[in-house]
Amino acid sequence: MIKLIVKKTLKALTAMSVGMVALINVGQATAEEFTDAQRNEIVQIFQQFFLENPEIIREALIALEQKNEEKRAAEIRDIIVSQKKIIENPKGLFVAGNPDGDVTLIEFFDYNDPNSKQSLPDILYLLENDPNLRVVLYETPMHAQSSLTAAHATLAAKKQGKYLTLHSALLSYNGGLLDEKIILDIAKKAGINVKQLKKDMNSTEIEQIIENSSNIAEILGVQGTPAFIIGDDLYRGAMGLENIRAKINEVRINR
Numbered sequence: 706m707i708k709l710i711v712k713k714t715l716k717a718l719t720a721m722s723v724g725m726v727a728l729i730n731v732g733q734a735t736a737e738e739f740t741d742a743q744r745n746e747i748v749q750i751f752q753q754f755f756l757e758n759p760e761i762i763r764e765a766l767i768a769l770e771q772k773n774e775e776k777r778a779a780e781i782r783d784i785i786v787s788q789k790k791i792i793e794n795p796k797g798l799f800v801a802g803n804p805d806g807d808v809t810l811i812e813f814f815d816y817n818d819p820n821s822k823q824s825l826p827d828i829l830y831l832l833e834n835d836p837n838l839r840v841v842l843y844e845t846p847m848h849a850q851s852s853l854t855a856a857h858a859t860l861a862a863k864k865q866g867k868y869l870t871l872h873s874a875l876l877s878y879n880g881g882l883l884d885e886k887i888i889l890d891i892a893k894k895a896g897i898n899v900k901q902l903k904k905d906m907n908s909t910e911i912e913q914i915i916e917n918s919s920n921i922a923e924i925l926g927v928q929g930t931p932a933f934i935i936g937d938d939l940y941r942g943a944m945g946l947e948n949i950r951a952k953i954n955e956v957r958i959n960r
Contacts, residue, residue, distance in 0.1 A: 777926065778938075778939070781925055781926055781939050782937050782938060782939075784924065784925060785925070785934060785937050785938070785939065786937050789937075791921075792811065792921060792925075792934065793809045793811065793841060794841075795841065795843070795914075795917065795918060795921065796914065796917065797860065797910070797911075797913075797914035797917070798841060798842060798843060798844065798860075798914060798918055799841075799842045799859075799860075799863055799868045799869070799872070800839065800840065800841050800842075801832055801839075801840040801841075801842065801869060802831075802832050802835070802838045802839045802840045803836060803837055803838060803839050804839060805839075806837045806838050806839030807837045807957065807960075808837065808838055808839065808935070808936070808953050808956050808957060809838075809839045809840070809841060809934075810828075810831070810838060810839070810840045810841070810933065810934070810935055810949070810953065811840075811841045811843060811933060811934035811935075812824070812828060812840070812841070812842055812843065812931055812932075812933055813843040813845040813922050813927045813930055813931060813932040813933070814842065814843070814844075814845060814876075814930050814931045815845055815846055815847050815848045815852050815930040815931075816846070816851075816852050816855035816856070816859075816875045816876060816882055817848040817849050817851060817852045817855075817881055817882055818847075818848055818852075818930045818931065820930065820931055820942065820943040821876060821930050821931045821943075822876045822877070823943050824931045824943050824944070825873065825876040825877065826946075827944075827945065827946040827949055828840060829873065830946060831946075831949065831950070831953075835953070838953065842872065843918050843921070843922060844856040844859070844860065844914070844915050844918045844919075845918060845919055845922045845927060845930055846915070846919070847928075847929070847930060848930075849881070849882075851881070851882040851883060851884060851885070851887075851888065852882070853915070854882070854884075854885050854888055854906075855875050855882050855888050856915050857906040857907060857911050857912075857915070858871060858875075858888050858889070858892060858902060858906050859871045859872050859875065860906070860911045860914055860915070861901075861902045861903075861905035861906035861908075861911060862892065862897050862902060864901075864905050865897060865898060865901065865902070867895070867896070867897050870895050870896070870897070871891070871892055871895055871897060874891050874892070874894070874895045875888065875891055878891055889902070889903070925939060926939075927939070927941075929941065929942070931943055933949065935949070935952040935953060935956060936952070936955070936956035936959075938952075940952070
């Protein structure tokens with residue numbers, strides 16, 4: 706009887722498709738109806754089965770991970786939908802493009818992140834070529850202390866009307882922003898008043914703006930950069946120009 710039950714269960718496990726989540730009916734027998742010796746025998750049979758068929762465990766773990774990712778994505782989407790006004794209109798952050806654009810693209814980035822650097826030309830191209838696009842740039846320094854310093858500097862440059870100039874210069878810099886001196890040298894070469902920049906960049910106002918930006922990123926589960934919000938969905942990692950454009954077009958078509 707025990708071996709028949711186990712055999713039916715193992716046969717069902719072997720036949721299960723990847724990603725299937727189901728309860729297997731193995732008859733009326735329950736754990737309480739088995740003796741200790743019988744339970745030990747069942748455990749040994751299952752252990753041997755999984756040792757001989759490890760791919761079943763691997764497939765189950767992949768399916769579980771996918772299910773968890775889908776659940777988390779749905780939760781994040783709900784947050785974006787319910788808090789869209791706040792997320793799309795953060796206090797103090799830089800907004801580029803058409804202020805009345807029909808689609809808002811949000812980017813979370815870090816000045817020391819190679820993938821954020823890689824995404825810069827895509828964002829600049831879209832700003833130049835999509836007259837109905839609104840872009841919000843979220844300061845999310847994660848990679849180094851100098852990332853935080855760079856975020857302070859660009860928001861200070863915003864007071865001089867030079868945010869996008871310094872933003873582009875820092876992300877275009879071929880190397881790590883190792884310290885404040887490098888950041889200020891880049892700012893100077895970009896035509897920014899460095900003396901005024903140094904006065905403004907350590908203000909409590911800018912500190913609060915960056916803290917709020919980072920808090921929103923944390924709520925949305927952004928743990929790496931770049932990340933993008935297009936419509937109601939969060940996308941992680943560098944997307945590439947064509948993928949970003951496709952998602953923007955999807956939002957427009959579905960409205």
